Amino acid sequence: MVVVRIDTLAKQFGNVAAVDGVSLEVRNGEFFTLLGPSGCGKTTLLRCVAGFLRQDKGHVWFDDELIDDIPAHRRGTGMVFQNYAIFPHLNVFENVAYGLKARRVGKAEIRDRVKGALNLVRLSGLERRMPSQLSGGQQQRIALGRALVIEPRVLLMDEPLSNLDAKLRVEMRADIRKLQNELKITSIYVTHDQEEALTISDRVAVMNAGKVEQIDTPVGIYANPKSTFTAGFIGQTNFLEGRIESFNRLNSMAVVNVANNRIEVQLSEPTEEDHVLLAIRPENLKIIETQEKPSFSSALVGVVESVSFLGSVAEYQVRLANSSLLLVRVHEPKVNQMKRLGDKVKLHVEKEGMLAYVNGARVN
Secondary structure (H helix, E strand, C coil): CCCEEEEEEEEEECCEEEEEEEEEEECCCCEEEEECCCCCCHHHHHHHHHCCCCCCEEEEEECCEECCCCCHHHCCEEEECCCCCCCCCCCHHHHHHHHHHHCCCCHHHHHHHHHHHHHHCCCCCCCCCCHHHCCHHHHHHHHHHHHHHCCCCEEEEECCCCCCCHHHHHHHHHHHHHHHHHHCCEEEEEECCHHHHHHHCCEEEEEECCEEEEEECHHHHHHCCCEHHHHHHCCCCEEEEEEEEEEECCCCEEEEEECCEEEEEECCCCCCCCEEEEEECHHHEEEECCCCCCCHHHCEEEEEEEEEECCCEEEEEEEECCCCEEEEEEECCCHHHCCCCCCEEEEEECHHHEEEEECCEECC
16 A cells, blocks of 8 residues: 655646646545546646656655656556557457566466456456457456556556446446455546545545645535535535625624525624625525524525426425525425425525635635
8 A cells, every 4th residue: 555645746738737736645545536627637637646647847756755757667556547448359368467468477477366356356257258248347347457457556547437327337436446445555536527526535636727626525525615616516506696794703603695685604704805605505405484484594585496306306496586596405305395386485594504705715
């Protein structure tokens, strides 16, 4: 197991800063995911760690070893690519054995290690099959077996499941996580799929425009996004613009006007700005009956514009007076209490369910 340390790494392509001064540490045996939209720099960063690209600035360390000048084939990394990168003219055994042969490992050891790798990735008995005779999931298992058979210090995976259908992706990500747990191998995984990242990772680095927005556990990333980018990229989030009318220093509560509704919002400290952006997850909005008298922090009123009944979940889109459209998610809805198009509703928001941002940064 290895600690991977990336120190102020930067990589430029023309006028574009693909990676812009990224620093992070991947712990021993950790499953660490680089998550972000296309073009955010996550694959470029992974390729710098692998040695396929040379960074313009910064350093990469494996434990106490500086690997900047070590070529890719000597870094002790195993790489799984998005397009599998398996050889169509070689059978399963030969594909998995390829890296060992390149390292001049003896025939008997190759046989034993390939057998072990195929068993790990559940391809035992398919040694003589050609890639064209296998499913996409099985081909990806070949690529994973080939990466593992060389017993890498670090396992690197670049969007390895993006070419699979939805069902296979779920199966493969469970298998990959199980394997990583068994082998305790330090792993860096790249994906744009937030659900995949939250499901499979020990920690996640959210990237945007070449920089790291936040590093945290999946729960931390979802529940406590530190920027509006992270809040908007992870899961579904309602954003509401509000104007701060007053701030009570004794309890750090601000009164915020949202669509002519005054709600209380916890702020860590007063802000010089009088406008604030509130982020509210759909599940943190509760529909209350119109005859109820909501507390001061619950006074969002709107009209139902759409209804989606999904069995165990009902989703409503509610339009506020300022034209903001909110997604409201109700779990285990009671059919006889479902709202209809045009219904006027009151929405209750728990103080703990509101995240506040000024200039893109959290202030509560």
